Amino acid sequence: MSQSVKGWALFKAAMGSRKTAVMLALGFSSGLPFVLLIGTLNAWLGELQVSLATIGVLSWIGLAYAFKFLWSPLVDRARPPLLARLGRRRSWLVLCQVSLAVLLWLLALTDPITAIGTFAGLAVIAAFLSATQDVVLDAWRIEIADDVATVELLSAIYQLGNRFAALTGGALALVIAARTGWPIVYMGMGVAMLVLVAATLAAPEAAELAEDRARPLGDHAAPDPRRRTLALVIVGLGWGAAILGLGSFMVEALSPPAPGAKAPSAGDFTKTWGPWIVIMTVVLPALVAAWTNRVREPQPQPGQRMLDHCYRALVLPLAELVDRLRWGAIVVVALILVYRICDSIWAPFAFPFYLDFLGYSNDEVAFASKLFGVLMTIAGVALGGLMFSTLGRMPTMLAGAITAAASNLLYADLATGGAGIDAFAGVFGLYDLGVDARMVRLMIAISGENIAGGLAGAAFVGYISSIASRQYSAVQYALLSSLTFLVGALGRAAMGEAIERIGYAPVFHFTALLGLVAVALVVIEWWRGAARAPAPASSVDPLTAAPVEAPKP
Template sequence: MSGAAAVSDEAPEAAPVKPKPKGWRLLKIALRSRKSSTMLAFGFSSGLPFSLLVGTLTAWLGEVGVKLATIGVFSWIGLAYSFKFLWSPVVDRLPLPGLERLGRRKSWIVLCQAIIALSLALLALTDPATAIGNFVLVAFLAALASASHDIAIDAWRIDQADEESPVELLSAIYQFGYRTASIVGGAIALIMAARMSWPNVYLVMAGIFVGLLVITLTAPDSPRPERKSLYGALAEPGALKPGVRAALLAVVGASWLWAILRLLAFAVSMLAPAVPGAEPPSVAAFTKTWGVLIIVATVFVPLAVAALANRLAARPDKVLSANDPAQGAGRTVMNHLYSALVDPLAELSRRMGWGVLAAIGFILTYAICYNIWASFAYPFYLDFLKYTKDEVAFASKIFGIIMTMLGISLGGFLFAKIGRFPTILLGAVLPPLGNFLYADLAEGAPMIDAFAHALRLDALAQAFGSDERMMRLLLAICYENIATGLALTAFVAYVSSIVSKKYGAIQYALLSSLLSLVGTLGRGAVGEAFDVYGYAPVFRWTAATALIAVTFVIIEWLRVSAEARRTSAAEQEG
């Protein structure tokens, strides 16, 4: 049949769009196929160490009397998740001797799961009160393994997606497993800790990882493709010459290396045994002296190099005039790092111009208020407010997750009703206001009590067999989690809107990693401030960071609106 004859006079009816499965229906679908059930296990495997290392472990540290300043420095292990794109080429390309026969992705997942299981067991055998340095070293090793494990799992999901198990379904199943793990690593771990010692809790979690390791060994995997030329665009005429790219990458690499070594050196000095008579290192002084320079080295130096790359690309003597046939492991790694660290920012800078500074400022400050204090939530609830582990487990990890999901849904609804930037602005304003609730909670909750009494929420709590004390915690967590859920939705939508389709995955990974950078660096100083000034004053001070975020949101809103007007005017003239 000819093409002309095959065309019908009437357009075929569009196939009805099937609603995406959720909840238990999603779980039922997940268990029908080997790939989907494996993805569920991998999602759980990804979420459990993050919950145990970045959240729950601080409850253990607070219980044994570790200073909040030290807990703040300890939380820097979370930078492993922010910086994981730096070593993603190794996980993607390097065959593991002895394990490669398991599969391209499985070999790395098995190795990382084994390291995580061993690390959790070693944490159980280490006393943080007497050997905090060794404890942090083991936790950092576990965080590195967990971040590398996430790289391999993300790649496995993309490799294994097909018509029967599309990537959207696998991603949804992954999130289901991840959220389930956050409850196990948070709420269940706290409930267990109320009935057994913390070391025994972490031994149980290590045992769970051994079980996950067995599941991984039975998972399908894709073969490693033949080595071939990667990043072909970098070898085509018009691309920067390899020597120029190497020089630009060297500057960015040196900046990142300096920043990482500076952080590690201070962390070691902070966690080392105190020298008699010597003044202990100050996290606040370090943050004040080096914090801004570290952000400059990891954000603004790469941005400046990206802008320079754009200028050099316009010079004929700096670009290739013919295809570059050279290949090799060194060239592949250099190309990967250049494509991860320089090229995405170069494209963003080329497309947005000076507006990229407003976008970066927005990303760096948007969630700073929440990110700064998140690591101190458990010590605040358990040690300062004296709630039980069972109460915190329910309020923070069960009730709190439900409120976060409600906030995410609210964010999506507001996007449709009032638009993108009004929702983004709400996401900048609302979460910091929650810090005033926590300040009130730290001072006995007079404002929360008055609010609850006016709405008869105290009577409602008693009717459900609770008390005013638990009601206060639930109200504070309810507001904070709904507000941060809304802000998370706004942030994801914003970053998704500014990334280019060509560099979508890399730009999104790089930009989203910046979200926690300032907050993570500031946690040490905030922990020291909690020790010195108390919770309530510091909560109010950190709420003031909303002014910075709101300023950047308004600047970006005005920039995007002006750009839309210029585009509209140009279209009308055309």
């Protein structure tokens, strides 16, 4: 069955066999904690008048999804105790789902006002487990595919499950919260996660690849065991230092300051340590990868299997990318770091903006953002796919970067009263349709942002898919798409402080200017000629097989 199956036909296909039905449920299981932790949680905090600076710091829990490839070798090879008899994949899924259910219940029982540190700690652990579940599902989806339930079909069904989860954890959660309160919402979502364990138990367990387990490096060229270990130590220390720095500041920022002491500034932290974090997590591993290319051996000697698995997952894919792109890797990585910054950096503040600053109700935001907005995102993705197939990769990338930056100006206009939006609505007679003018303004702004986000997202997924080589497609895709979250997530805490200090409109103007950096890098990459060169074959489909999506409320 073709991966082009969509809509009701896709849902019918999902119900057509055990594998596809389970994939739909597990796609829902993947998407539900993501939307509850990255978007909906901020609506709860905003309703309680938690400061935007605190919301910005707390949004760093989303980095768990960016860093998940770091522990993927452990998840891929080890089995959790007591559950090992369920199989390599199902044991991890059951552990993650049951733990997520318990953590959602604990979040429901914790007061974010009086115990923000405990609340944040629970959210961090939940994000870590949610990201781990995604690692397992990405592997399981590939391993159980066959001629009927193809990887492409399973990936499309996985995305469909994610969309159902976004509606449940977004729109439905807002509607329920308006009537019962947020603790009841998170208690109910915890029950839903527990119910999804049944889908995991019904899932077929994939056969283990004995040869790959015995020879993790296979025929890949690599340095000798001593140098492999040294490369892993250097990369591990860089990532460890970055995570420790972020975690330490997060704990400090969420702890009450000592009497007479000044609260730590997220803006100061971002300016001082943000560049160093990028160096430790991006530049240093790239330099190590370049060094390993110089000292590699065509037939490397085997070392310790666990270390070799880690090397294959964390260093080899980047080494291949640097070796193939040479100096062009600098432009590619820079473009990946900033391309989605416009929408990713302000995502945690969307619900506080709609609900608290603009004064819309939960029901209004649920309809405009999560129901109507989803349709606009689909329209944007379809537009991106059409442009990608007719105009090509780089023109679509450029259009996505420009529209993503311009969409921030819509929100700046909305924040100052919506004069520009009113003029647009007046020209097209949108106020004559009998819909409340305030809702029209919100829907126009969300339409622009979601169409731009869908277009940019489709272009970006296609671009990363074209960069990844077939030999390392899954890991390179995960690595490159993870970088997408890094810069935007680092800037969120500082952005929360900036909004409290100068207001939403100036910040939206600033994020629009940030988007011009992505526009400039697209032009440079286009000029560099990488898009016109024959692209390496990739097993990742640009529109349906993407496990990554810019965080949205």
